[in-house]
Each structure stands twice: as C-alpha cells, then as structure tokens.
Amino acid sequence: MQHTGTLYLSKTKPVVTTHEGDFALLLLLMDNLGKQGLEPYRVRWTGPEAEAFWNAHHADLQPGAPLDVELSNVRAVSGATRPPMPELRARVVRMTLRPRSTAARQHPTQATT
DSSP, X not given: OOEEEEEEEOSSOOEEEEETTEEEEEEXXXXXXXXXXXXXXXXXXXXXXXXXXXXXXXXXXXXXXXXXXXXXXXXXXXXXXXXXXXXXXXXXXXEEXXXXXXXXXXXXOGGGO
C-alpha cells in the first residue's frame, strides 16, 4: 500500500541509527483526521537522501512540524504501547519539510500531541 500527503511530527523524538554503515531515520508521524482523531505512522527512511535531509533539517524537526511524505509498504500493526494501539508502519520514499503557517504557529493542531 502507498500513501502520499502531509503528516505531522509527533512529540516522540526522531531516532537516528546506523547499521553496518547505513544511515536510518525513524520518525513517528501523525495524520490529523480532524474529529476522527489522529492516526500514527511509524516510518523508516534509510540511505544518503535520509542522511542529507537529517543534516539539513534536524533542528527544524520539532513536534507538529508538517512533512510532505510519499510512503511505501504501508501496513497496519499492533503498536508498541500498552495496551496495544494500532499504528501504521511504512518506508519513506520521499520527504520534504513544509513551512509552518502563521496560524499553525499561533494555534498548534492536535497533531502536536
């Protein structure tokens, strides 16, 4: 399954790892569904593009930061919380940081929770 759209960085801090020299960025993103609530996406991005994105934007990756994403291999799993809450997991194909609007800075969305 694929997903393309705007998601928001959660309060969970991004995790950067390297495995056998490969850079990996792990993010918990939220889809703000309005009255239906929030839908969590736990995403993984690997490789030089992910590392370049991290180096350019790590200071800007604050809770509520809007991100345009293209995701692949989206699948639903039981989350890591207790009690388990479902979450979507995916691999990042492409990600860009969107500028925050003035209104969003004054009135953060629910996605910052």
